[in-house]
Structure formats: C-alpha cells, structure tokens
Amino acid sequence: MVDQLTVTEHDLRTMLGVIDRGRNADPEELFPRDLLRALTDLVPAEHISYQVSRPLDHEFIGLELVGDVADDLDDGWEDLFWRSYWEGETCCRPQLTGDYDTVWRMSDYLTERQLADSIVGEWLRLTGVRHEVAVPLPVRGAEDRRLLLFRLSGRDFTERERLLLTMLRPHFIEVLRAHERRRAGVPDLTTRQLQLLRLVADGHSNTQIAHRLFVAEGTVRKHLENIYERLGVTSRTAAVATAFRRTYSA
Numbered sequence: 001m002v003d004q005l006t007v008t009e010h011d012l013r014t015m016l017g018v019i020d021r022g023r024n025a026d027p028e029e030l031f032p033r034d035l036l037r038a039l040t041d042l043v044p045a046e047h048i049s050y051q052v053s054r055p056l057d058h059e060f061i062g063l064e065l066v067g068d069v070a071d072d073l074d075d076g077w078e079d080l081f082w083r084s085y086w087e088g089e090t091c092c093r094p095q096l097t098g099d100y101d102t103v104w105r106m107s108d109y110l111t112e113r114q115l116a117d118s119i120v121g122e123w124l125r126l127t128g129v130r131h132e133v134a135v136p137l138p139v140r141g142a143e144d145r146r147l148l149l150f151r152l153s154g155r156d157f158t159e160r161e162r163l164l165l166t167m168l169r170p171h172f173i174e175v176l177r178a179h180e181r182r183r184a185g186v187p188d189l190t191t192r193q194l195q196l197l198r199l200v201a202d203g204h205s206n207t208q209i210a211h212r213l214f215v216a217e218g219t220v221r222k223h224l225e226n227i228y229e230r231l232g233v234t235s236r237t238a239a240v241a242t243a244f245r246r247t248y249s250a
Helices: 009-020 033-042 077-085 093-097 112-116 119-127 159-183 191-201 206-213 217-231 236-243
Strands: 047-054 059-067 131-140 143-151
Touching (some): 009 033, 093 131, 093 143, 131 159, 191 217
C-alpha cells in the first residue's frame, strides 16, 4: 500500500511542468494563468485563484481566477466576505498567527457541522464552494497575497495534496517575483544572480557573499558586473533598487 504522503517521480515531473508554465506570462496578468491551469493536473480543483487584498482595510486589490465561480452574487457580498474572513481562524490565519508559510485547509479549523452554522459556511454556500486549501505567499506591506484552490463537490484536499502544494510554494514565490519584475519592465536575471543580489540587499559584503555561496570573491564581482550590465546600472544600490523596486518585499 502506497503511503498517503508518498511523492512519486510522476508528481515531480508534473510539478516541474507546473512551474515551467509560469514563464513568459502575459504582463497584464497578476499571476500566470497558465500555471494555475496546469496546477489542476497535480491538485484537482474546480477553480484556483491568486488573490491580493488588504484585509485590515476590507479591500480587494486584484484577483486572477481560473475555473468556474459564481458570477451572480447579490449586492453586499463584500460585507459578507469580510465578515467571514475575520470569523475564527479559517481565512485570517496568517494575520492572527504571523505564519505566512504554512499551507492550510478550511477543514483544519471547522468540521462540517461547525461550517454549516458559521458565517464562513454562509459565504461558501453563496459561492458554491465545499472545500478550500490556501497557499499563503509573502506579504507586501499591508497586502495579503495567496493562492486558493476550491472544490465545489467531492472529497476534501488530502494531506498528500497539501504536501505537494507546500513543496511548490517556494517556486510559486519565485514565479511571482519574476513575473512582477517583467510587469515592472525589469530585465530577467538568472537564479544565481537573484540569489546574490538578495544577499547584497540584505547588507552582505562581497566577502560574506562569497562564503555563503561557496565561490571565490572574484566570482562575486564578476556576477555583479554582469548584473549591472543587464540592469543598466553602475552600483550595488542601483541594482537592488532596480531589480526589487516592486518585488523585494514579495
């Protein structure tokens, strides 16, 4: 019998395919829609959304949605949404706990009976959602950013599916950062260049960066020269400001 948390070679190949679909997305998209579509091959869901909001202000910033969702909501739906958001720990878990890393399911906090008697349940009945799993992404100021997967019927999301989403989360973050750099008109940098530049942004010297990356200090200087050329800048400060002006807080 295969353990419920076993990750297969097929899973890993599918995960690579999901991330690959995040490249070269339309700059008009808040988050690569092709990636969201591909994700349903790994974790089946009727719809997936990338949601940006300011929970403390009860304000939506943006939404990128793939799949079916109720489009005939009555006036006042936002009031119901925010009431359900702040009820208990189901939706506002990151704000309450400060944990923006852990993938969580609605059923982690509410049984079916509790859900039926809650404001969250009222909201879900309105939208037709039965099961939900959330993948929190790093905040940007007061903005909350997350991926949400919904099932309108059938079984809940499993622990194995939660594990797959947890494994993918760091890659979602990198895809988001790269996509936002493209949206901001910032030239793409290699993974190594970005890794090095984040260390620069954190205040590390060339010597410290060399030790952290297990390379020669001259290699660090060469990487920086290539970064300057690609970004069209001449200093460490300008490189950080240009590369991360919209995404370093991501």
